[in-house]
Amino acid sequence: IEDRLFRNVMGSFATGVTVITTEVAEEVHGMTANAFMSISLNPKLVAISIGENAKMLQHIKDAKQFAINILSSDQEIVSKQFSGQLNLKSEMTFESYKGLPVLEGSLAIVTCVLHSEFVAGDHTIFIGHVTGVQLEEKAPLLYSQGKYRELKELEG
Numbered sequence: 095i096e097d098r099l100f101r102n103v104m105g106s107f108a109t110g111v112t113v114i115t116t117e118v119a120e121e122v123h124g125m126t127a128n129a130f131m132s133i134s135l136n137p138k139l140v141a142i143s144i145g146e147n148a149k150m151l152q153h154i155k156d157a158k159q160f161a162i163n164i165l166s167s168d169q170e171i172v173s174k175q176f177s178g179q180l181n182l183k184s185e186m187t188f189e190s191y192k193g194l195p196v197l198e199g200s201l202a203i204v205t206c207v208l209h210s211e212f213v214a215g216d217h218t219i220f221i222g223h224v225t226g227v228q229l230e231e232k233a234p235l236l237y238s239q240g241k242y243r244e245l246k247e248l249e250g
């Protein structure tokens with residue numbers, strides 16, 4: 095299977111967009127990720143998948159905790175900043191929640207301590223044990239077929 099076809103097929107599964115954040119040696123790091131899912135209700139577990147070349151991989155191993163910032167529809171530039179497509183470092187504002195840096199203006203926040211990790215091919219799946227959640231009344235930012243999109247409710 096050709097890589098481009100695989101990515102086009104995976105990109106046809108519409109997702110939200112998150113920025114994973116953590117702090118190591120008083121330095122805040124963020125990375126855009128759409129490989130995020132809810133895993134278990136009791137105990138409360140979630141999963142993210144991080145590529146072997148991403149700097150975030152080692153940061154999570156070092157910090158042993160991370161936050162998932164679920165982006166709102168007005169945070170497209172935040173997604174672009176944390177995927178290396180923009181350089182607006184000074185404009186990103188963090189708050190502190192449960193001892194982790196989180197992004198101001200997010201739709202929702204999930205904070206985790208590292209529960210377990212599994213190497214799968216060229217990615218590592220990190221399972222997080224949820225320590226805190228926050229939810230705002232906002233619309234989600236969506237990502238589908240390589241483009242940012244907004245939610246539209248169907249009639250009927």
Ligand code: FAD
Pocket residue numbers: 111122123124125126127128129130143144145146147148149150151173175176177178179180182183184186237
């Ligand atoms: P860096 O390259 O160091 O950081 C990424 C960017 O964030 C850089 O531009 C950096 O300047 C900026 N940044 C970091 N910290 C801060 C800070 N404190 N303040 C301001 N800016 C900061 N990759 C995956 O492995 N898994 C996924 O699920 C995934 N999903 C993606 C979904 C989308 C929609 C997109 C566009 C990309 C996705 N990627 C995913 C790719 C990933 O976001 C990029 O490869 C990213 O550049 C890897 O970042 P890094 O950890 O190597 O860190």
Ligand code: NAD
Pocket residue numbers: 100101102104105128129143144145177239240241
């Ligand atoms: P794209 O067409 O590369 O991605 C479409 C879909 O393919 C993604 O949503 C993801 O499900 C999958 N995908 C893409 N790259 C992957 C990878 N290296 N490993 C596993 N799955 C991957 O979309 P794009 O807009 O060209 O992406 C921008 C950049 O972000 C690219 O460099 C892409 O590789 C990266 N990205 C990585 C992941 C990931 O590692 N899970 C997810 C999304 C985007």
